[in-house]
Amino acid sequence: MAELPNIPAAKTAQVMRFLHVNLNTVDLERSGQIYTSLFGMREVMHTESTEADGAPMGLSEPTDSRVSFLYDHRGARRSPSLELVVWDKPATVLNRYQHPYDIGMQAVAYSVPSIEDLRAPITALGLETGALTSDDGAALLFMDPDGVTVEIHEQVGIEKAQSRHVRLTVGNLARSQAWYEAIGFEVGDPRRERSWQWEVPGGQSIKAQVATLRMVMPSDPSYSLELTQWLDPVSSGTPKLAANDQGLYRMALGVQDTRASAAALQAAGWPHVKEPDVFVLTGTPLPDLWISFLRDPDGITVELVERPVESYR
Numbered sequence: 001m002a003e004l005p006n007i008p009a010a011k012t013a014q015v016m017r018f019l020h021v022n023l024n025t026v027d028l029e030r031s032g033q034i035y036t037s038l039f040g041m042r043e044v045m046h047t048e049s050t051e052a053d054g055a056p057m058g059l060s061e062p063t064d065s066r067v068s069f070l071y072d073h074r075g076a077r078r079s080p081s082l083e084l085v086v087w088d089k090p091a092t093v094l095n096r097y098q099h100p101y102d103i104g105m106q107a108v109a110y111s112v113p114s115i116e117d118l119r120a121p122i123t124a125l126g127l128e129t130g131a132l133t134s135d136d137g138a139a140l141l142f143m144d145p146d147g148v149t150v151e152i153h154e155q156v157g158i159e160k161a162q163s164r165h166v167r168l169t170v171g172n173l174a175r176s177q178a179w180y181e182a183i184g185f186e187v188g189d190p191r192r193e194r195s196w197q198w199e200v201p202g203g204q205s206i207k208a209q210v211a212t213l214r215m216v217m218p219s220d221p222s223y224s225l226e227l228t229q230w231l232d233p234v235s236s237g238t239p240k241l242a243a244n245d246q247g248l249y250r251m252a253l254g255v256q257d258t259r260a261s262a263a264a265l266q267a268a269g270w271p272h273v274k275e276p277d278v279f280v281l282t283g284t285p286l287p288d289l290w291i292s293f294l295r296d297p298d299g300i301t302v303e304l305v306e307r308p309v310e311s312y313r
Contacts (some may be wrong), residue, residue, distance in 0.1 A: 005096035013261040015184035017254035018223050020081040021166050024246050028086040035070055039110050039161040044076045045069040050180050057243040064089035072162045079163055080223050087244040095245040097145030100198055103298050104239030105248035109151035109164040115140045117258035120249035128202030132192050148247050165224040173211050173229040175297045180215050189214035239300045258290040261304050
């Protein structure tokens, strides 16, 4: 994807909170079982099958989907959720990333008190495991049924599992940093180049050189964007672009006023910013939400959701 023109130095969209990461699944119940049993997540909201206009999501036909919002033990006001979506119409498209260096949303991660305590439960669920080894230590990896890599990191001092980060493979780390800073993120850990041994769950082992950067929101530095540029092998390809593509597709970020944020982005000359639209989350306590979809420099979909700061209190 071409360089974004005129990325402003000032924060343009003023994102305030990481709301959720979307995972499109072919089996809502199976996916829910994995994340609730391994990480103690619980379903806080659930939407029943409802037909809606597909145009705001970039789909040419009406949609019909079911959604489950899972949160860790901290609850809905203190942690981001994993939004599991099963698409009934159009059906979830079986489209998986083939390599961890494919550009796109590649993995979700959790911190746990003990990695060893999870090895047997993961095996009992019939999931393939692998590992990520670096100078920071080792993380256990597994592949969920929708092809999503899940990283498990051991963290001293916590008693229960909690959401940790979402990993994005990007084409140019500096370009992505500038873009995410412009919408409200800050650098948590600066750029580092390192050697990795990435053992793909159930697959090959890749020796790699990568550059990484951790970005956080000031409101909640416990959850982060892990931006990763693969240097050898080189990051390549394009992210998933269809809203119903299987696996990780988009992330949702809370803003005070979606229409104002979208207008500011458009005025600054940013491409790939859709006009805001109202979405109704049937079956949840949330009000109708103003949402706008945009794409980062690599084409990864970012969703701006109107969640005024007073709604978090």
